[in-house]
Amino acid sequence: MKVNYHFKLISDYMEILAICFYLYYTIIGMRLFPVVVCKALAFVIKVKGTIKRFLREDKNLTHVFEENVQKHPDKIALVKVGCRNWTFRQVDNYANQVANYFYEKGYRKDDVVAIMMESSPEYVCLWLGMAKIGVRAALINFNLRQEALSHCINISKCKAYIFGSEFAPAFEESRHLMPNGGVQVFCYGDECPQTSFTKQHLNPLLNASSSLPPPRDQVCKFSEPIFFIYTSGTTGLPKAAIVIHSRYYYMASSVHHFFRMNENDIVYDTLPLYHTAGGILGIGQMLIKGCTVVIRPKFSASRFWDDCIKYNCSVTQYIGEICRYLLAQPEKSVDRGHRVRVAYGNGLRPQIWKEFMSRFNIERIGEFYGATEGNANIINPDNVVGAVGFTTRIAPALYPVTLIRVDEDTAVPIRDRNGMCIMCKPGEPGEMVGKIIEGDPLREFDGYVNKAESTKKIAHDVFTKGDSAFLTGDIVVMDRYGYIYFRDRTGDTFRWRGENVSTTEVEATISNIVKLNDAVVYGVEVPGTEGRAGMAAIVDVNHQVDLVRLYKDLQQHLPAYARPIFIRLLEKVDVTGTFKLKKTEYRKEAFDPSKVTDKMFFLDSRNGCYSPIDAQVYQQICAGKIRL
Template sequence: MQRLLLLELNLLTTLLAAIEEIRKEEDIAKLPIYQHHDPMQVRQNLPQLSGTIGLTDALSAASVDAPTEEMNKGKVSDKMVYIYTSGTTGLPKAAVITNARYMFFVLGCGFMVGVRQSDIIYNPLPLYHTAGGMVGLGTVFLLGTTTVLRKRFSASNFWTDCIKAKATAAQYIGEICRYLLSVPDRPHDTSHTVRLMFGNGLRPQIWPQFVARFNIQDIGEVYGSTEGNSNLANIDNKVGAVGFVPVYAEYLYPVTLIKCDEETGEPIRNSEGWCIKCKPGEAGIFLGKIIRKTPARAFGGYADKKASEKKILRDVFRKGDAYFNSGDILVRDIFGYFYFRDRTGDTFRWRGENVATSEVEAVISNIVGLHDCVVYGVEVPHVEGRAGMAAILDPKREISVENLLNGIRGCLPAYARPLFVRLMDELPMTGTFKMKKLDLQQDGFNLDKVSDPIYFLHPDGVYRTLTREDFEKIQSGNARL
């Protein structure tokens, strides 16, 4: 990819240190620098900076022909770019981003969370994804902010980078906030000027601790998907909430929750065949009404039309209507705040109760010192439902399963306690810091597939190493679980 830096001479002087720093990076060591003055003048004033190119000469060599009329034509509905989904539950899919969606997404997110034109935003996220590429860079193009990029996220350098850049806002996604908390306390934890952090994935269990430790004035937790038409934003620091929509505003912003089978994600319909809206406090699938002629409410879908059709729920409340099915289970309280519960398919049923994996993951992560943790349901032969299994990052084998169990007993009901625990050297993760469950779920507790240590909750009430004898008893249905 071609890159260039275009600056006036006075700006070259101001940014010299930054230019020298980024040119140390191997892939941009030959970064072309164009300037309005004669290259000789630059060499005389800034001898330590060589290789600049005179813009006047470059422009003189360029074509003077006017662009064709065809190049100037375009519509807000035109496809701008494809952005791949994270792929947490399967293969990534190419989501279609139109000009209109790009503008609505960036402006909506920026205005809702309180981004200012004067903000310097620290962006350590991958630019090929929605958060880093669309929102992070989009605020520069559409709101006039300044964005500071980092090639790769680093928990140990996050706050020192913010201090160096004089950042006033910073982005997060997935497990980034937990990674920042896992770094030992340091004096510069609060020496920065960041007033706003925005993104998605800040778990409610660590939210107060995160805000207090790093002295963050505002958290802009945003909910949405790359391809979806229904996004939410928490604009008033309500701990744990992913957004707010007053009940009376549903006609203006038609999003809703409908009852479903939390394990399969299948909508529950009444005797007349219509979906049933959730009452406050009830968990359900989050839907956004599709209005094709309204850019903000349209659903562009994926490059794969079959995959697009699977995300559309039809005849929801009346014949012919259509809603985008987020695939996420949320809860709305009586005031209109939304809270993320789980992904459909992640929630599983054990001993007659629904288990939300995200809640169990947060509890276990806190118990084991904020280590990465993934919880999922696994099939057990001859037993109804799926048993909970937790995969925990523990390369040094520091985790005490005894302490883990004691902590779990104090925080989780019996049906939500993982029956199996797998300690791993590395956990599969997407480029957007989200855990991938599918491969782990397929491995299950099968000793023929897994070489990592696996523990199971023995009938005597403690976690014990899963032996071949134990495994065969469970497989044959002769084990007491």
């Protein structure tokens, strides 16, 4: 068996190397091919070999972390801004206490525990400790409320809930939507308020538990799930994306390798840890690479560089909005007084890319693109301005990620006369897809807890007859060298404030509030901002919509990033042949009063209401004089 494994491994690598050298000598004129492709090839070979070794040795991420603990037990692993430091030994000991407590209470491999807490070292220790005994954590977005919150907990089929004491009111108001029996409820925090939601105070229970290594009689394999991350998709409420140990390892290792990080780096992580960017690409630098990670639970533009200086950070994470907020701050000495050399993330607008690097003296921008559950993850390895990533066009077998033509209105793949998907030419927009290869840890599609939702993200007959590929839901453009540039999202989601917004979820909420059947939500571009701002077109033929009530109810039922920035009240309705509102046309008209005769309003945060849009207000929004 061992001989067969090594033969297959060597065979795979030799085949890839043969293709690489052939292309190098025959197409040597292709810009950056030897540098970019060969560098990527070397990394893929290395990471595939490591993952296969872990699979063979029945190891997982917790073993990788424990190797770092043995290597430097007293090195600082995690820091929460304004709080105490945690060494690798202390993180491991507390994770062991978590593991031992839940093991003694009968929790075993494949059980699920939902966690809703503020970003902190303790949050990491909770899911890491559970992973040591094979228990999967469901990482709940703490912005969610009521239906969305209860939905995420219910679909996880969890055996217990853990909520931070600061979120007790959120759990209390959602109590009637959750199971009443058979599920343990824990409150985590120094003090836990008394509520009608039955609970146990977890802190003293963990403190009384042993910090010795827990039993490892049911260890998860590298190909099995470590936790669930919730992601908004094209069909309504959040979906629980399955994250397996090998995918976590691959994603965290990729940014570490391509953005030239090392174990001596101190990473500043101000992104929420329930998302991939903060919880995997950030915390993963500590977990598998031995770096120190500084956690700030809530982003602060005014304190960003002060924190980096105070904690001696050399690397920081971003989303596009963070970069814009930092540039909007008054210039001061700390802008260049730090030692940050790498900033990595996604969504940095090309228009401010160079300005951001220049003002804050950043040597390298590490832009990447990917989905938590997807296999079409790409990286911009050499700081090409505006590119979200790179993939080779001249040897697609090396990394089978490509662009296919899709219908602009329906997002359905366009096919040729043989029923095959049509690949896009350079400069032609299309949906990015990643070929699914069973048994390949980098090419499998792990999908969602809900298998029906997983099926919706798969297309067939894409690269070759009978194959399958993961649909990213994003429209991108590839240039002739293989660099990829983001254009838009397909389907019923858009990105705003670093979050994916499900239009169908917002539409359902609005319909419940205004008691109308017809309402559509879509994203519109606003000059100078990342992503797309939410806009709701509501049928109001009889002038019955109460915008004051709508504003208040949306605050109660939706997280801030999902609340529509713009409202359009439709006095007449244009529908498609299937009686759907023409969302595509509304999206094109956006909030421009020169194109729209309907009444329109914007979310006026200064006055706490929806205020009318006229030509003057429109110009002020476009000029950035009115902040959204």
